[in-house]
Every structure is written in structure tokens, then in C-alpha cells.
Amino acid sequence: MPGKQPNLFAFSDVNALAPALRSHIVTSQNAGLLRHDVFKVAVSGGSLPKTLAQALLAEPRSEEDVIKFDKWEIFFADERAVPLDHEDSNYALIKKELLDKIPASLGQPKVYPINVEYLNDTQELADQYEKQLVESFAKGDSVRLPIFDLLLLGSGPDGHTCSLFPGHPLLRETDAWVAPIEDSPKPPPKRITLTLPVVTHAVRIVFVATGAGKKEIMKEIFGAGNGLPCALVNEAAGDRVSWFTDNAAVEGVQFPRRGFL
Numbered sequence: 001m002p003g004k005q006p007n008l009f010a011f012s013d014v015n016a017l018a019p020a021l022r023s024h025i026v027t028s029q030n031a032g033l034l035r036h037d038v039f040k041v042a043v044s045g046g047s048l049p050k051t052l053a054q055a056l057l058a059e060p061r062s063e064e065d066v067i068k069f070d071k072w073e074i075f076f077a078d079e080r081a082v083p084l085d086h087e088d089s090n091y092a093l094i095k096k097e098l099l100d101k102i103p104a105s106l107g108q109p110k111v112y113p114i115n116v117e118y119l120n121d122t123q124e125l126a127d128q129y130e131k132q133l134v135e136s137f138a139k140g141d142s143v144r145l146p147i148f149d150l151l152l153l154g155s156g157p158d159g160h161t162c163s164l165f166p167g168h169p170l171l172r173e174t175d176a177w178v179a180p181i182e183d184s185p186k187p188p189p190k191r192i193t194l195t196l197p198v199v200t201h202a203v204r205i206v207f208v209a210t211g212a213g214k215k216e217i218m219k220e221i222f223g224a225g226n227g228l229p230c231a232l233v234n235e236a237a238g239d240r241v242s243w244f245t246d247n248a249a250v251e252g253v254q255f256p257r258r259g260f261l
């Protein structure tokens with residue numbers, strides 16, 4: 001369906017990608033601030049936090065380009081069931097790569113880590129995280145799904161995103177906002193993740209995928225799709241999805257709608 005296809009922006013390398021990613025995030029931030037005076041984002045782990053830091057910690061080019069971190073609320077698109085200072089923790093990763101490097105003058109985001117009291121019970125860990133989302137997004141009203149202003153995601157070489165893995169029954173979850181997974185094929189096995197309906201309900205969704213290691217799966221995601229989690233997001237969210245890649249990751253990929261920045 002033309003016009004409903006995801007956008008794909010390909011760059012020579014991460015250095016060229018970062019400023020464009022920043023512009024996209026700033027546009028989303030400014031729209032979020034206009035809408036509700038806050039910017040609600042969810043982030044993944046992997047290589048994303050490092051790229052985000054490169055994009056967001058650069059000097060603003062204009063007043064509209066300022067990152068208003070004090071208005072940001074950062075949630076985790078997925079998180080591993082480990083302590084917050086563990087080497088596998090996505091919180092620890094974003095803290096080290098980005099949060100600790102934000103100059104005091106820019107203010108600090110409000111960050112929503114998992115509650116480590118529940119590490120031994122992943123269902124409870126997910127339920128408690130969902131409770132935090134309900135408090136933040138629903139504010140006493142009944143809402144079917146939270147609407148993030150922006151999701152910042154990666155794609156695994158198997159086509160997974162968040163902790164939604166190919167062929168996993170979790171892809172069929174329709175009720176929960178946050179779900180546990182105990183058998184993640186990528187270690188560590190115990191995690192929590194936003195569910196597919198929450199991901200596809202966001203105002204905007206960004207994937208950052210770089211390196212030749214993503215080439216084959218990108219062909220599949222933008223080709224047959226094959227029910228891969230990233231393809232399901234593309235299909236459900238259409239042009240609300242934007243892919244930021246380097247050329248190596250999209251070599252040979254046939255994409256319907258290529259954006260130019």
C-alpha cells in the first residue's frame with residue numbers, strides 16, 4: 001500500500017547517520033512536547049545506546065535542535081532480568097553510554113528502570129514494569145495501550161526486536177503491555193519486553209541497523225517478511241516506522257520507499 005511503507009534512510013557510516021537520527025528524534029521530541037509537554041521514549045540495548053549518544057550529545061545547530069532532556073521520560077523497550085549494575089543490563093548500558101555523559105546544564109531525563117526486587121519472578125517483574133507504564137500513561141484513566149512518542153529499537157541478525165524473537169509465542173500476545181520471556185534464544189534467557197501491540201501503537205518507531213552482518217536479514221525483512229518481528233512492526237506501523245542504516249546493512253535490499261534527508 002503506497003504511502004504506508006516504512007521509511008528507510010541509508011548512510012555511508014554511523015558518523016553520517018547520527019546527525020540525521022538526531023533530527024528525526026528532535027522532530028519527534030518537539031511534537032511530543034507540543035502534545036503533552038513531555039517526551040516519552042523507550043529504548044533497546046545492543047549498539048543503539050552508543051549511536052544515540054553520538055547523535056544526542058552533539059552541539060545543537062539551532063534553538064529547535066536543542067535536546068530537552070529534562071522533559072524526557074525514558075523507558076526500556078526490553079530489559080534483562082539482572083541487577084542494574086550487571087554487564088547484561090540495558091539500564092547499565094544506557095547509563096554508561098548516554099545518561100552519565102549528559103551535561104548538567106541540559107537536565108536529566110526521568111528514567112524508568114525495572115524493579116530489581118522481582119528479579120526472581122519474571123512474570124512479576126513484567127507486571128511491575130507494566131504498572132509503572134499504567135501510572136505514567138493512563139494516570140487513573142483506562143487506556144487500552146500506551147502511546148509512546150518514540151521507540152528507539154535495534155534489529156538482531158535473526159530479525160528480532162525488543163525481546164520479541166522469530167516464531168516465539170510472545171508475538172501473539174494481545175493483552176499485556178509488558179511480557180516476561182524465560183527462553184530468550186539470545187542470552188541472558190530471562191527478560192521482559194514491550195509487546196508487539198505496544199510497539200506498533202507508538203507515534204513513531206525508529207530502527208537503527210548497521211553493519212554488513214544485518215544485510216541478509218534486512219533483505220528478508222524488506223522482502224518476504226516471513227513473520228519476522230521487525231517485519232511485523234513494518235507491516236503494522238507502516239510509514240510511522242523509519243529505518244536508519246548504513247549502506248553495508250542494506251546492500252542488495254529492495255525497499256519500496258527510500259527517504260532522502
Ligand SMILES: O=C(O)[C@H](O)[C@@H](O)[C@H](O)[C@H](O)COP(=O)(O)O
Nearest residue numbers: 044045046047048154155156162
Ligand atoms: O536486549 C537485546 O537483545 C537488545 O535490546 C536487542 O533487541 C538489540 O536491539 C538487537 O539485538 C540489535 O542489537 P545490535 O544493535 O547490537 O545489533
